[in-house]
Amino acid sequence: MRARTRILVVFAAVLTGALAWISLIPISAPSREQVFEIPKGTWERRMAGEKIETLPDHIYLTAGVRDILVLKNRDDVPQIFGPTLMMPGQNFSLPFERPAEYQFACTAHASGQMTIVVDSYPATPWARISWRARELIRRL
Amino acid sequence: MKRRITTLLLACMAAASFAAPGAFKSGVFDPPRQAPEFSLQGTDGQPLNLNRYHGKAILLAFGYSTCTAVCPVTLHTFALAVRKLGPAASAVQVVYVTVDPERDTPARLKQFLANFDPTFIGGTGTAAQLEQVRKDYGVSAKKIPYEKTYVYDHSSFTYLLDRNGRIRSLMPYGHSADDFVNDLNILLRE
Numbered sequence: 001m002r003a004r005t006r007i008l009v010v011f012a013a014v015l016t017g018a019l020a021w022i023s024l025i026p027i028s029a030p031s032r033e034q035v036f037e038i039p040k041g042t043w044e045r046r047m048a049g050e051k052i053e054t055l056p057d058h059i060y061l062t063a064g065v066r067d068i069l070v071l072k073n074r075d076d077v078p079q080i081f082g083p084t085l086m087m088p089g090q091n092f093s094l095p096f097e098r099p100a101e102y103q104f105a106c107t108a109h110a111s112g113q114m115t116i117v118v119d120s121y122p123a124t125p126w127a128r129i130s131w132r133a134r135e136l137i138r139r140l
Numbered sequence: 141m142k143r144r145i146t147t148l149l150l151a152c153m154a155a156a157s158f159a160a161p162g163a164f165k166s167g168v169f170d171p172p173r174q175a176p177e178f179s180l181q182g183t184d185g186q187p188l189n190l191n192r193y194h195g196k197a198i199l200l201a202f203g204y205s206t207c208t209a210v211c212p213v214t215l216h217t218f219a220l221a222v223r224k225l226g227p228a229a230s231a232v233q234v235v236y237v238t239v240d241p242e243r244d245t246p247a248r249l250k251q252f253l254a255n256f257d258p259t260f261i262g263g264t265g266t267a268a269q270l271e272q273v274r275k276d277y278g279v280s281a282k283k284i285p286y287e288k289t290y291v292y293d294h295s296s297f298t299y300l301l302d303r304n305g306r307i308r309s310l311m312p313y314g315h316s317a318d319d320f321v322n323d324l325n326i327l328l329r330e
Contacts, residue, residue, distance in 0.1 A: 069167075083297060084310050085278020087173050094167030094312070102312065105280050105295055 022132050023125035029066045033093070034059065037072040038079055038086075055082060055106070057114060060138060061096055062131065064121040069094045082106055082114055164326060165319035166300055166311035175200070175299070175307045176276035180237065180263035183250035188263040190305050193233045197327040198301035199320070202279045202294060204240035205252035210296045210313060215256040218298075220317035221324065222257055231303075231328055234260040239274065239281035239294050241267050302327045 038054045045052055061067050070093050073079050073086040083104040086092055096102070099120035106114035122131035175190055175198075182188030190198065199218055203211035215236070222229045236253060238244035241264055244252075249262035264270070274281060281294040296313035300323055309323060 080278050083295075083312065084167070086169075089171075090173065091170045092167055092310070093170070094310070095163070095165070097165070102314075104312070105293075 023129050027065050027122050027128055027131055032066055033068045033070045034061055034066050035070040038075045038081055040074050042075045043077045059116045061116060062119045063099050067096045164309050164323050165315060166309035166323050168309045169307055172306040172308045175301050175305050178273045180265040180269060181246055183246045183262035188261060194305060195303050196231050196233045197303060197324055199234045200299040200301060202237050202239055204238050204292055205244050205248055217317050219256040221320035224317055224321045225324060228328055232324055236260060237263045237273060239292050241265060241270055
């Protein structure tokens, strides 16, 4: 009984500590850039009939944390990447300041559309918890 | 100690104030590429090509005069930005290329642009010429039947070209005149 209580206390302490951490520690990222790249050989593989997606339909960014979309064309030919035409070896860095949902015409997508969702900076404990939960789900 | 903290704070504030204006609000290309040249019919009666504006920063946008959603907002934003730039605006040229050669004659385009700023220059040409320009710039324009007429679903961004005719950045639709002023000032200071 005593051992069981001790385990429960430890469990509650760990849970409280974890909740405190995810709700109180400010959100930060090692880089504010979210990078997508067209690898070398993509055009050749597409010409050979392979279906390659280099950019998701939806991209999620967070203002003040990770709010710069970086596109890199590492292929040998110019490509429409996201909203723009990019030359081989070219990078494109697009910053987002305002939280909103941005629609871009993108011929590289089957839908012809790319959506960039910029969430507001998670400033409150509850916002930090939900931001971290969303990030975890997106990564899974 | 107090003086040291004050100095440190002032240094941080100075660093922040210097760092902020240097950043583009638009998406930056690295390395920048030379803007593909074109030869269209200008709304001033002269051939329109980028070389004419060498030494000026250029705002290059694509649209059509009967556009009711995107183009009026974009052109109004350009007009505001040009006004806010003051005397520096003489080193900026707005170039607006139509995607609708059927309806946008030079005269019609000129009249449309004059609603915003008479210094704005428009360009039109044959369907094939305009298609080539769009291809060179990665611009899309899709004709869509609408009631008894048609509309265009077209790219709504603006290219910012530096004084040497290089495509430096791309401003997505919806940015404010202040954002354009910020980026144009960066290009003009170079």
